[in-house]
Amino acid sequence: MDFQRNILLIGLMFVSFMLYINWNETTKPQSQGQGAIQQVQHDSDVPISLNASQLLIQNSVSDNLITINSDVLTLTIDTRGGDVIRAELEEYNAKFNSRDKFVLLKHDSEHFFVAQSGLIGLQGVDTLNGRAKFNTTATDFKLAEDKDELRVPLTLTKNGITYTKIFILKRGSYAVDVDYTIHNKTDKPASIQMYAQLKQNLLDDGGSLTMPTYHGGAYSTDDTKYKKYSFDDMQDKNLNLTTVKDGWVAMMQHYFVAAWIPHSGGETYLYTRTNNGQGFIGIRYPITIIASGTEISIHSTLWVGPKLQNQMEETALNLNLTVDYGWLWFIASPLHWLLATIHGLVNNWGIAIILLTFIVRGAMYPLTKAQYTSMAKMRMLQPKLTEMRERIGDDRQRMSQEMMSLYKKEKVNPLGGCFPLILQMPIFIALYWALMESVELRHTPFILWIQDLSAPDPYYVLPLMMGISMFFIQKMSPSTVTDPIQQKIMTFMPVLFTVFFLWFPAGLVLYWFVSNIVTLIQQTLIYRTLEKKGLHSQK
Template sequence: MESQRIFILVGLMLVSVLLYQEWQSMYGPQPITPATSQTSDAMQQPHSDDVPAAAALNSTDMPIVDSKASASLITMENDVLRLKIDPKGGDVVSAELLKFPIEQDGEEPVSILHRNSHFEYIAQSGLIGNDGPDASPSGRPNYSSSQSHYEMSGDSVVANLTFEANGMTVIKRFILNKDSYVVQQDFEIINNSGQNALVQPYMQLKQTMAGESGSMMMPTYRGPAYSTSDERYSKYTFDDLTDKALNKRTDGGWVGMLQHYFVSAWVPTATSDNLLYTNQIRGSGIIGAKGEQVVIPAGQTTVISSSLFVGPKDQERLSALSPTLNLTVDYGFLWWLAQPLHWLLTVIQGFVVNWGLAIIVVTIVIKTFLYPLTKKQYESMGRMRVLQPKVKALQERYGEDKQKMQQAMMELYKKEKVNPLGGCLPLLLQMPIFIALYWVLLESVELRHAGFMLWITDLSVQDPYYVLPLLMGASMFLMQKLSPTTVADPMQQKVMMFMPVLMTFLFITFPAGLVLYWVVSNLITIAQQTMINRALEKKQAA
């Protein structure tokens, strides 16, 4: 088998993988649809599905997950994030990213957390246990606040929500620092009840399971994920959640909800002992963490802290909060190759100040790195070109006798010291780089709305005029013309001729940045191939 056949095989494998992903999204197991809505009175009652744990708990450990928003919400914002907090329970029910517009050059910001009549995605937290206000049979606590809007003053903004009952005062404090997507949350518990109090913190993310997901060409993930001391990063899909509840105990860890480019995650303190759990209720999936029980002596004050990240998948920001949170930038099984490529792309962009130019420079670096192998590949293919007259003579001699033809060709290769597989290795090495860079360009939020030049104003979406895919197909066709072939089977020849057309249609929906990489890679390969062929021709002439 020669390099052309390997090329066909790799192309067909790529198409097969993408088709399988699309089949899974269309015909695979689907999330359950929301159940018929119940009456408001029923929703206000404790429900076994609302328990923030996979194991059964006492009735006092049941927070009530309310489905109705309060009439008025509390707003707090810094320079990059605007939050809306429901006084009932103190849940974060809206989070807008002020630096990330929905549409390029638009004014409306992306809203990660939000709640309406059709879709719910919120961050909840509270105190359960014997004396926890969120375990009260009367429902979750109604917090009071001195103001309804908190704006940043200096380098931070602080919102204090207060609840008093049975001699206990709970201050639920939210802190936002300048240029930060991390919401520090503190429960300050003042026990004036005259006896010891027992509480247990929980934090969870709740999202409607039914909704949009990735496609064949954009196989992005939407759903839960978590990290423990034993598992650095693991997805727990809505299907997994429906089949079996998560129940893992760990030191530290985190729980999150992922989507394309953005993530929300609860991060408890690294030294705390936590139980990670999942649940589902009325069509919504829940992933959360329940902390240790805390005893507050009479007359004492205790503070329980955690962090909520709501923002872009910025690896530097994520790693600063938790060592494994950056893994939510999911590069798949080639993460070990994609992460250095992302680092190299970022470093180069810092110099050229253009992501399109950075992709071109990265392509040159990759092709330079692979040049020794490329040279061997095309030298082998050049020797194959020299053997073409002898190969044709063998074809005429043996005609339809394929077995004798193959034996004669192998003897010819052995005599001339030509390896027919010599051109395969660089192609096989390039495919993992291509796939890794595909995930880098697909997952890196830095490339969202990043322009290049002329009509390419966003490298993270497809070329609107299909110029780059057409250039890619044309360059691939030219590469085939420059490459010698001994394929005699008419069917294989037709497949070879059809591959550039197939790949062109396949690349039409790919991000423009990825197609730009492939076009530049092909052009460099053509230049290298021409240079090597001319050197071989001079050598043969001499």
């Protein structure tokens, strides 16, 4: 197989890959995964039925709101229920060059996305009559410059029981601890059950053919490290699972995620619901009994922020998997680590991408050399193969036997040009995902006109340069293709790639362009070496 056909194969694999990932993002996940995941059947008791439908479909907001500020988060809390109805990320702009901060959680008419939590059960504060209204000492709370932690308590006393809901924000962290302290001052035991859920409009999965991204739910259990559960899945079937530890539920979008992480010490129930155009994904703690005259605390964590892998990994097991690298995560994750390490040295993500490309292509140089060497040897055998076809005619069995005999005699592997290419493709695809999922590239400048590596090149310079470099790769590669249709496809391939890359993020196009430049350099060096050995290219 010569290089022209290799490029055709790359093109077909690339287009197939883009179609596949776009299809994969817009179709439902398959089964719930392997392992002993229990299906939880809901009982007909009041606490669970409240959680399922009647209680938490309220969208109205009270007039009693408080604001909590850390160095990276600004949260708006409704004291009725203590729900987080707005979350601004202080270090991320809404749009490129915008002064407005990115808002992940919001209570808008067009996009409703909130994080709710509360207490149900016989002595729960959330009932059919409405959500509990907490009291606070102020309406604005801010992390002091000389402090690393901010604790904001919301309190309520009802029927002899004091409930305290505490929001704990730490400096530089997007993990917000949401804890309950319940002090039972009555002469009878109290029974409560905590829930925490994310509620959002039922939206499209999001993304496009050139930028396939996921917008929907996800969860983790003891037996399933990470699984998406889209809005379509929620509408088709309610999720009812149980996990003992290390579980969480989330709603994701490109670069950002909100997630509830329970710390129950026992079985936690994961569920989804839909109602009136909204989807819920949440967790329920086991029922807790508080003895008379005693106090207990229930702990949970709300992650609300960007997909920062190191922080998420420290917050909850497998939460970093929401940075979705697909099935090649075991390659993409080390590549992202290497990219971040290089950035720590050069302090420019564009230059880091360039250096990473050189490192990756350098590491694959032995494969590239083997590929071109095999192609050169195959070209040398073309005259003999042509003579063989003319001599043997249509006897395919004899032709196959004599070809294999010739390959063995000349020590040529007819698939030698294909195997290195096939081995390289997973690395290319993994690097594609690593770059696409990196929130660090969002609104990040490179040089000159490229001021956002996560957005397309505004002047299409990089895609055009990529197409030109691909054209020169073709020109430098001798071809034995004689079929007119294949020749036309090969001629059109750089144009097709250029059109695709017009809408790709500049960081991805930069990687592909630099990769082509490295290919041209390697191709030139390898051909010169082969010519010295007598393996001349037939231009």
